[in-house]
Amino acid sequence: MTSAKENLKEAVLAEPDQDKKIRCKLCAHRCVIDDGKLGRCCVRKNIDGVLYSLNYDKVCSANPDPIEKKPLFHFQPGTRSFSIAAMGCNFQCDFCQNWQISQAAIEGGQIDGQPISPQQIVSAAVRGGCKSIAYTYTEPTIFMELCSDCGRLAKEKGLANVFVSNGFMTREAIDFARDWLDGINVDLKAFSEDYYKRLCKARLQPVLDTISYIANQTNIWLEITTLLVPAENDSDQELKKLADFIVSKAGPDVPWHISRFHPQYKYLDSVPTPLETLERAEQIGKAAGLHYVYLGNVPGTKSESTFCYKCGRMLIERVGYHIAANHLKDSCCPDCGERIAGFEL
Numbered sequence: 001m002t003s004a005k006e007n008l009k010e011a012v013l014a015e016p017d018q019d020k021k022i023r024c025k026l027c028a029h030r031c032v033i034d035d036g037k038l039g040r041c042c043v044r045k046n047i048d049g050v051l052y053s054l055n056y057d058k059v060c061s062a063n064p065d066p067i068e069k070k071p072l073f074h075f076q077p078g079t080r081s082f083s084i085a086a087m088g089c090n091f092q093c094d095f096c097q098n099w100q101i102s103q104a105a106i107e108g109g110q111i112d113g114q115p116i117s118p119q120q121i122v123s124a125a126v127r128g129g130c131k132s133i134a135y136t137y138t139e140p141t142i143f144m145e146l147c148s149d150c151g152r153l154a155k156e157k158g159l160a161n162v163f164v165s166n167g168f169m170t171r172e173a174i175d176f177a178r179d180w181l182d183g184i185n186v187d188l189k190a191f192s193e194d195y196y197k198r199l200c201k202a203r204l205q206p207v208l209d210t211i212s213y214i215a216n217q218t219n220i221w222l223e224i225t226t227l228l229v230p231a232e233n234d235s236d237q238e239l240k241k242l243a244d245f246i247v248s249k250a251g252p253d254v255p256w257h258i259s260r261f262h263p264q265y266k267y268l269d270s271v272p273t274p275l276e277t278l279e280r281a282e283q284i285g286k287a288a289g290l291h292y293v294y295l296g297n298v299p300g301t302k303s304e305s306t307f308c309y310k311c312g313r314m315l316i317e318r319v320g321y322h323i324a325a326n327h328l329k330d331s332c333c334p335d336c337g338e339r340i341a342g343f344e345l
């Protein structure tokens with residue numbers, strides 16, 4: 001006879017509570033889960049007083065992507081990142097681009113995926129000439145056990161590891177990952193609690209805490225992305241708050257990716273972000289003191305390239321996710337010698 005626990009991976013950062021309850025410390029929801037029940041993400045289950053990951057051996061996406069697609073523009077530019085995901089999320093964003101894999105478990109569907117081992121993932125990354133492994137497409141926090149096993153092995157083979165995350169992780173989760181995690185792009189979706197609550201069923205403050213902690217207390221390379229949703233988070237006032245927060249709490253060298261929205265999933269009654277809105281946000285970011293502000297989902301603009309913030313020299317020319325030219329010399333501007341912040345530039 002097989003038990004419900006067979007083939008399941010025991011969850012990390014789980015703490016026993018009273019009466020066989022378990023407190024999960026991976027993300028800021030900090031669920032207290034009754035015996036036999038699921039956490040809010042629906043991919044972690046308490047079975048007999050032990051918490052298990054339900055998506056450890058269920059890889060639902062595995063592709064070599066340009067690192068620029070994450071987006072990470074100051075991290076091993078021009079290289080490929082083997083990108084994997086498992087189903088699930090701790091957010092429920094109305095406009096999620098990957099809702100088929102992120103929301104299936106929450107909506108009561110199956111957790112699909114292939115049992116691809118960390119060894120197989122790392123081997124595929126090495127064979128494919130990738131320089132890193134990206135945990136992306138869904139929220140890596142909720143498949144932390146796979147990230148961790150894979151990440152440690154990847155480091156042994158000389159590969160870097162990056163997260164593309166909503167930033168709702170706990171400090172304990174960051175500390176758990178910091179030995180093998182080299183880079184992260186955190187989605188800072190807006191600067192209002194109302195936005196996070198109404199559109200994502202989450203909270204802003206833990207995301208701000210994550211950004212400050214990573215920037216100031218770890219060596220993890222940080223970039224930030226904000227999707228501009230028309231009439232939701234694109235006022236001058238809110239954009240200024242976002243930019244001021246990044247400058248003051250993370251620093252002017254943290255790249256800010258301002259990304260164009262397209263109607264998705266449950267959020268269809270809108271228009272794509274106008275180019276003028278993106279350009280206005282770019283100006284606000286630069287005026288606030290940010291050194292690197294990029295526009296995303298608008299291929300063909302010069303705002304996807306890297307310029308020296310000191311002398312204005314074009315340093316890395318991008319066309320979409322393709323690097324057309326990289327003029328950096330030992331991570332410095334070849335004209336004025338200014339050092340450009342990043343990881344293995």
Ligand code: SF4
Pocket residue numbers: 024025026027028029030031038039040041042043044090141142
């Ligand atoms: S990862 Fe977050 S949502 Fe999932 S069980 Fe843990 S605390 Fe709850």
